[in-house]
Amino acid sequence: MLKIYNTLTGKKEPFEPLTAGTVKMYVCGVTVYDECHLGHARSALVFEMIRRYLEHSGLSVTFVKNFTDVDDKIINRANELKIPWQAVTARYIDAYYRDMGRLGIQPATVEPKATEHMAEIIALVQVLIQKGVAYQVNSDVYFQVEKYGAYGRLSKRKLDDMQAGARVEVDECKRHPMDFALWKGAKPGEPSWDSPWGKGRPGWHIECSAMSMKHLGETFDIHGGGADLIFPHHENEIAQSCGATGKEFARYWIHNGFVQINQEKMSKSLGNFFTIREIFEKSEWSQEITGEVLRYFLLTNHYRGPLDFSDQGLREAKHAVDGFYDLFNRLKEPAKTEGPVNEKFTTAIERTRSTFKQAMDDDFNTPEAVAELQGFRSEVNKLLEAGLSTKAGKQARELFRSLGSVLGLFQLEQWQFNVVLSDIGVSGLTDAEIDRLKDERNEARKQKNFARADEIRKTLAEKGITLEDRPDGTTRWKR
Template sequence: MLSIHNTLTGKKEPFESLVPKFVRMYVCGMTVYDYCHIGHARSALVFDVIRRYLEFTGYHVEFVKNFTDVDDKIIKRANEQGVSCETITTRFIEAYDADMGKLGIKRATAEPKATEHMAEIIELVSRLIQKGLAYDVAGDVYFQVDRYLTYGRLSKRRLEDLQAGARVEVDERKRHAMDFALWKRSKPGEPSWESPWGLGRPGWHIECSAMSMRHLGETFDIHGGGMDLIFPHHENEIAQSCGATGKEFARYWIHNGFVQINKEKMSKSLGNFFTIREIFEKSEWSEDVTGEILRYFLLSTHYRGPLDFSEQSLKEAKNALNGFYDLFTRLAETGQGSTETDHDLQFAVGFTSEMFNRGMDDDFNTPVAIAVLQRLRSDVNKLLDKGLSTEARKIAREEFRSLGNVLGLFQSDKWQFVGGKVVTPGVAHLKLTPFPPTVKVDQVSPETELSEAQIEQQIAERLDAKKKKNFPKADEIRKFLASHGIVIEDKPDGTSRWKR
């Protein structure tokens, strides 16, 4: 039976859905003002595999993953680039979808946006005010945390301790230092909506409560996200949702661990911050990283533990996949077997299925599942050396394909190498696009978004200008890219990298 580590109770519990063989699951998605980094990739992959395993074991899964498309960071980015918030969010939602496609992440059943749920958000805030759990201060609406008596039960924090150690700027209008915004009064130049409290926009936490309850109901099975969301985001979601409905919000809370880079915390300040696109295109990682290699690597550590991202780890994942695809090539050949070897194959397949399910039933333990598949790979190779019938080979390949699909692996029959880049048929990967005709810096307005190929072309021209000591031209290109929100970082080895 499946058991899940429930952050709410702090222990592993048997999983029982509210409705037999039907699971409703909500996962907090991106705030869409920038490209996805490797931490986002891990979280997306964790819940993709959880969903896949639930479906594999016979559940119908209603999976909702939102987009936060109104937020302080989005407004700041839009103002910096002189464009609308919608322009920013549309750009990065499209980029997110492309990145998830490269990783083989299945689309959610619903992908709601906060801006499309203002009626639900306003109604939920109104309910909290009516129940005496929220109050309006000149157009700003706050949740009063000390009126919700079990505040802190998810994060295991006491309100008294939170107040004593609060690092929030004192707002004299708040009744309690930890009160949080449900609705924010509009400011000049910010997107705003009509409400009973005047023009304004929602706070971050209320958006997820409104969207999840709109699509999954007031009580659902699983709520997930990264460990960084436990407090305050998920704590506040529970308070406002349970406070409004008087019901349990989500029964099981699942949180994935952080990503480290060479055993250091990933951060922009340390210069070890990588987007998914950089890993595929511009980073110093292995030249032949594909979506499947990245998936294999990310699943090699249990989802709740820290994961160390390194070049060596990627190489190990690639080598492991090489071993599997070498085996699949052998299995595609016809062969002669014996009753004994074919029987041994059937036994190995049955044992693998049992142990794979046992591992995944233990809080989605993907390292165990992968180890089980590695053992089957070894066993099948030995049986092939002795001789396996064509039918037995098909059975073995189907077992890898079936169990691999739970992890998003092994759906192709062989590796293909094109121009030194590993290309796995049927598995999303990234190819460099040929440069378009030269971009003239005086013919492109700042409102025009440059493609990645155009940016790379400008970077190449700038490097060439620097080599020729044509520094005025190099500076002109740098300013041109900056006007489009592109920041260039020159590296000691003479190369450059860029970020939006």
């Protein structure tokens, strides 16, 4: 039984979808005005993992993830770059797909854009006005928070408490300082759409209500995003949506923790962020490997906790993933013994399958799930030592592939281990040069000229290259 920590109740709850066998989930994507950083990657990865696991569990998932493509920051960026705002959003949507593609993150079922849902947004605002929970001031429309009695139930705040410490600028037009804009009248030159209140654009929160309801219905199963969206964004979404429909909005709210640098939140304002692009471009590993290492690194932390990013952490993740692919390579080598799959092995397969599921069922505990795969890796290595048949080896690889697919790991056929930088990496040697030395050494070994063989090993070792002689007579190298 899958349990999910629900921000709304503050508890882990058994997950029961509204309609058995199907899950409808909505996740707040990004505002496309700049490159994505690691924090965006984490969020995207976490919700993709959740989606993958739900599907792996046999559920049919409709996954909606939006792009916010009209917003103050976009307008500012366009002015800064002196290009049309549509060019800004187009550029960063492309960048988004490029970066997420590198991480192996699959697109959602539906990826709606705010600008393509103006009719729905306007209709929703109209309903809110009709119901008396929103009011118009000049060409702006505000949601009146006091009309929604349960306001604050997600973020566990009281309206009164917020007023006390509110640093919100006093806006004479608003009936309550916490009232928020549903529709903003346009100033000259700003992007705008026709509406009953004049030309303008939607407020930030309303688009998610409109788009989720359109694609998933008024009540759906899961709504997610980064922990920083709990307030005000998600709180306001609830107020608007429930205010309009009188029904429950999302049933389970899931929020991921922040990526930190030296124990501090990674954010634009602190200037301590790494973009996904620069991580890939600076990486000494190939794109595929960097992607998998990054996934491994991010998923060995629980999604709700904070995660400290560091080069050391990344290197350790690389080493750990290497260990898995080392095993996969061993599994390809001729088996020591053939014969029926032994009982120990069958037990290990079954235990891994069931404990992996247990871990994932417990609020998507990926660190524990990965630990289980580590345990299985070690076990297969031991069995291999004792003699494991080719058939069993294939089964093991298949299990890694199938459970790994939930995390987006272990899908590669060929793990290079080595640097595949555009040129030659830190070693100062090209792949071809290393291969030539490797061959020369093997020739020397055949002739029992171990002095020469060791000399070559030493030369390469000084350049950070490790040679590994395999039982089948071949030699592998790693940087």
